[in-house]
Structures are given as C-alpha cells and as structure tokens.
Amino acid sequence: MPKIKLNGKEVEVAPGKTVLQACVDNGAFVPHYCWHPGLSPAGNCRMCLVKVSNSRKLEASCMYPCSDNLEVTTEGPEVAKGRQDVLEFMLINHPLDCPICDKAGECDLQDYTYAYRGGVSRFRDKKVIKHTKDLGPNVRIWGSRCIACTRCVRFCEEVAGTGELCLVNRGDHSVVDVFPTIPIDNPVSLNVVDLCPVGALIDRNFLYQARVWFARETESVCASCARGCNVKITALDNRIKRMVPRVNADVNTWWMCDEGRLNTRYLADDRRLTASKGSARDLDAAARKGNFGIVLSTYQTIEEMWLVKRLAEAWKAPVGFLTLTRGERKKFGGLVIEPDKTPNRRFAEKLFGELKPVPAGCKGLFVLNGIPELEGPPELMAAANGAEFLAVSDLRKGPLVEKAQVVLPACAWAEKDGTFMNVDGRVQRIRKAIEPPAAVRAEVAWLQEALGTEPLSAEGVFLQAAKEVPALAGLDYGKLGNQGAASNGH
Numbered sequence: 477m478p479k480i481k482l483n484g485k486e487v488e489v490a491p492g493k494t495v496l497q498a499c500v501d502n503g504a505f506v507p508h509y510c511w512h513p514g515l516s517p518a519g520n521c522r523m524c525l526v527k528v529s530n531s532r533k534l535e536a537s538c539m540y541p542c543s544d545n546l547e548v549t550t551e552g553p554e555v556a557k558g559r560q561d562v563l564e565f566m567l568i569n570h571p572l573d574c575p576i577c578d579k580a581g582e583c584d585l586q587d588y589t590y591a592y593r594g595g596v597s598r599f600r601d602k603k604v605i606k607h608t609k610d611l612g613p614n615v616r617i618w619g620s621r622c623i624a625c626t627r628c629v630r631f632c633e634e635v636a637g638t639g640e641l642c643l644v645n646r647g648d649h650s651v652v653d654v655f656p657t658i659p660i661d662n663p664v665s666l667n668v669v670d671l672c673p674v675g676a677l678i679d680r681n682f683l684y685q686a687r688v689w690f691a692r693e694t695e696s697v698c699a700s701c702a703r704g705c706n707v708k709i710t711a712l713d714n715r716i717k718r719m720v721p722r723v724n725a726d727v728n729t730w731w732m733c734d735e736g737r738l739n740t741r742y743l744a745d746d747r748r749l750t751a752s753k754g755s756a757r758d759l760d761a762a763a764r765k766g767n768f769g770i771v772l773s774t775y776q777t778i779e780e781m782w783l784v785k786r787l788a789e790a791w792k793a794p795v796g797f798l799t800l801t802r803g804e805r806k807k808f809g810g811l812v813i814e815p816d817k818t819p820n821r822r823f824a825e826k827l828f829g830e831l832k833p834v835p836a837g838c839k840g841l842f843v844l845n846g847i848p849e850l851e852g853p854p855e856l857m858a859a860a861n862g863a864e865f866l867a868v869s870d871l872r873k874g875p876l877v878e879k880a881q882v883v884l885p886a887c888a889w890a891e892k893d894g895t896f897m898n899v900d901g902r903v904q905r906i907r908k909a910i911e912p913p914a915a916v917r918a919e920v921a922w923l924q925e926a927l928g929t930e931p932l933s934a935e936g937v938f939l940q941a942a943k944e945v946p947a948l949a950g951l952d953y954g955k956l957g958n959q960g961a962a963s964n965g966h
C-alpha cells in the first residue's frame with residue numbers, strides 16, 4: 477500500500493488509486509467536473525488541480541496515480557489561482573443563465589465560481605452560441621452551457637451501453653449532440669441530467685417546475701419495482717416535481733431508471749380516490765360474521781402487511797395476493813431493473829409464505845390494492861362479483877370501488893411513512909414527502925382502528941412487527957437509517 481502525505485498528513489492508499497480518489501476517501505475537498513466514481517476518468521475539465529511534490533506544475537488529480545512518499549497539497553494560493561484560471565476559461569463562453577436555469581442552486585459551476593472567482597469577467601468578445609434542442613423524449617440540451625466534460629457521453633457508452641451521445645465540433649465549438657435521427661431514448665437516459673455538473677442537460681419533465689431552494693427534498697425509496705432504488709423526492713406546493721437517485725452501493729449505486737422517476741403522475745390523477753364510504757369499524761363488523769377473505773397487494777408496506785396479518789388471524793380470513801410482473805430483468809452497471817413491479821413482495825413471502833391467489837367463494841371480501849397500474853384483474857372481479865359484502869382500499873376510482881359498500885381511500889407511497897423489503901431482503905424506509913388528499917388517512921391508522929388496538933405510528937407498528945417476525949429481528953427505524961439494512965437471514 478503506497479503511503480502519501482495529504483496536506484501534511486500521512487495516509488495509506490490502496491494500490492492503483494489516483495490522487496483524487498485518495499482525497500475523496502480521506503475527506504480532502506477537491507472541486508471537479510468530469511470525474512465521477514461510476515465512470516472511467518477522462519481528465520478533461522482540469523478543475524481538480526492540486527500540487528504534487530514530483531511535478532513543478534499543478535496536476536489534474538483525477539488522472540495522477542498515487543506513488544509512495546508523494547506529497548499532495550489541495551489548498552493554498554497557488555492551487556486556488558490554478559482553479560480560478562480554469563474557471564475563467566470555462567466561463568468565457570458560458571452564458572449568465574443562472575436566473576432561468578433549472579440547475580441553479582445545485583450547480584457545481586455556480587458553486588465553484590462563487591468559491592474561486594471574483595465575479596468579474598475580463599472577456600470582451602462575442603460568446604460562441606451553441607444549439608438548444610431536444611436530444612430525446614426526456615432530455616433537452618442548452619449547448620452554450622456545456623463545458624464538454626463528457627460525463628454524459630461516457631455514461632451512455634459505459635453504463636447504458638447505448639452510446640447515443642457524442643461530442644461534436646472542435647475547440648470552443650465543442651458540444652454534446654446525438655447522431656441525426658437517433659435520439660437518446662434508453663431506460664436510464666435521465667441519469668445524464670443528474671451527471672451534468674452544469675445546466676446543459678435538463679430533464680424536460682422538470683423544466684421550469686421549481687427553483688430548488690423553494691422545494692422540499694425527502695429521502696425515500698422508489699416503489700416502482702422490487703429493487704427499491706434509493707431516491708430523493710423533490711416536492712413543491714405538495715406536488716412531486718422530480719425524483720433523483722441517492723447513492724447506495726448495496727442497492728442502486730448512483731443510478732435509477734426513467735420509469736421509476738416518472739411514475740408519480742398518478743398521485744395527482746383526476747380519478748384519485750379522495751372520499752371514504754363507511755369506516756374501518758364497519759369492515760371489522762362485516763368480517764366477524766365469518767366466511768370472509770382478504771386480498772392484499774405487494775405494494776403495501778411492511779407495517780401494513782403486519783397489521784393485515786393480525787386482522788386475518790382475528791377474522792380467520794384467508795389472504796390472497798395481487799402482484800404485477802412486467803418485462804425482464806435488465807442490468808445497467810450497478811443498477812438492476814426488476815420485472816416485479818411492486819416494492820414489497822419479498823416481505824409478503826416472508827410473512828405469509830407462498831403467495832396464494834385471490835380467495836374465491838367468500839361471502840365478504842376486503843381488497844387492499846394500491847398498485848397504480850392495476851385495476852380489477854379478472855380473478856379479483858369474479859371474486860368481488862360473487863361476494864355479498866365488499867370493502868376496498870385503492871388509489872383510484874374504478875369498477876371495484878363502485879361495487880364496494882366500504883371504501884377507504886389509499887395513501888400513495890410518497891404520502892406515508894413505512895418500510896419495504898427489496899428483492900435482496902434489504903429493509904428500507906420510505907418517508908412522507910407530500911400530504912395525502914384531505915380526507916385520506918394512512919392505512920396504518922385505520923387498520924389499527926379495525927383491529928381495535930391502541931393507535932401507533934408506522935415506527936411503533938414496525939417495532940411490534942420486529943418483535944414477532946424473525947426476518948425483522950433486531951431492526952428499528954434508527955438502524956435502518958437512510959441506507960436501509962439487511963434483514964435477518966440475508
């Protein structure tokens with residue numbers, strides 16, 4: 477293991493690491509644009525300049541290998557001057573778009589300029605204007621803002637494997653573009669927007685939707701497949717404006733898929749179910765008459781499933797399941813898109829064993845759906861048609877809701893607290909990012925009402941479940957933190 481001196485302190489570095497990696501690992505800040513831990517290094521922005529003992533000039537730390545006894549200095553007037561000059565060069569053609577740019581507030585160019593530049597430009601000539609156009613269904617480019625770092629180009633080649641993006645033209649006319657007639661349209665295309673360190677690549681769905689400093693960010697988990705990618709939900713005026721990935725080496729690395737990001741529109745659907753009919757107590761009274769069945773979707777949280785299991789025991793009711801599978805397993809670097817389009821099937825299997833089909837021939841039926849894309853599959857409709865009493869909890873109005881005597885509107889995953897167990901058995905928290913419609917109560921509240929137990933928060937219910945479900949033994953919300961934790965036996 478080579479030993480280097482980083483800002484006067486001796487540190488050991490794994491063989492083959494670059495100076496920038498050593499700085500990142502040891503908490504020494506080095507500004508950078510083109511380097512990204514999930515991509516191959518390119519060494520073209522020069523923002524990561526540092527002073528090293530065996531060179532007379534400043535060196536780009538992302539390309540400089542660590543060697544024994546190397547002395548590295550990441551701060552000081554000489555380094556700051558080098559970074560200032562790099563920024564001055566970049567800003568020559570960069571427009572002052574911050575007041576209208578969606579990246580403002582989370583832009584590395586803005587932040588480093590604030591940190592290193594004096595705010596005055598010496599450039600008196602005309603700036604080069606480059607194209608502004610759509611590169612694909614979800615991605616638009618403002619070419620004049622592009623600093624040609626090529627992160628997006630490398631992502632399409634190395635992670636997406638589709639290679640739609642390339643750098644065209646030379647010198648100060650260099651800009652990212654697509655080949656004519658081949659737009660960037662792959663299942664993970666929006667990661668290039670997160671990767672863009674400036675505001676050149678913009679998510680068309682987020683365009684002019686929110687200034688990020690007014691928006692609220694909530695750390696949660698995507699519910700669109702069984703992978704459970706870690707995400708940040710950006711919300712403004714109680715509307716979800718976008719979702720971006722959070723780094724979790726055990727789940728999704730740095731990426732997430734476009735489908736997961738964009739699968740939030742149903743929350744504000746005109747057909748959203750907002751009014752209840754009857755109550756949880758009516759449901760309990762009907763269920764206690766006997767010959768009652770429960771249909772549970774694998775979109776429900778661990779806490780909700782646990783409460784349903786207790787209700788099923790109290791009512792002596794068989795439980796059948798609603799699930800949704802579509803497409804094939806797809807892998808993009810450290811990201812896997814699962815065919816199981818529900819977030820909590822793994823826990824349902826742990827709690828109930830093999831998932832049984834919808835129970836048929838019951839006099840009464842209680843359906844907890846909540847799968848956004850699923851509206852009354854034929855086997856469920858047949859069971860519901862044959863029942864005398866029907867209670868439904870769902871997100872949207874539909875044929876099943878029309879038939880029901882008791883309707884309890886469901887909270888969407890972004891409107892409640894809880895946990896999911898992903899396909900690998902990792903338990904992760906979801907957090908309430910927006911308020912549900914006024915009359916909609918969290919499922920854990922009315923499920924406990926039906927049970928007739930003391931009302932606990934989702935966290936309280938989880939603690940109860942953790943005492944009795946071996947897979948959850950020893951876990952609590954504190955231990956799950958922001959990155960989740962492996963369940964018992966994984």
Ligand code: FES
Pocket residue numbers: 507508509510511518519520521522523524536537538539
């Ligand atoms: Fe090192 Fe860009 S981060 S040259």
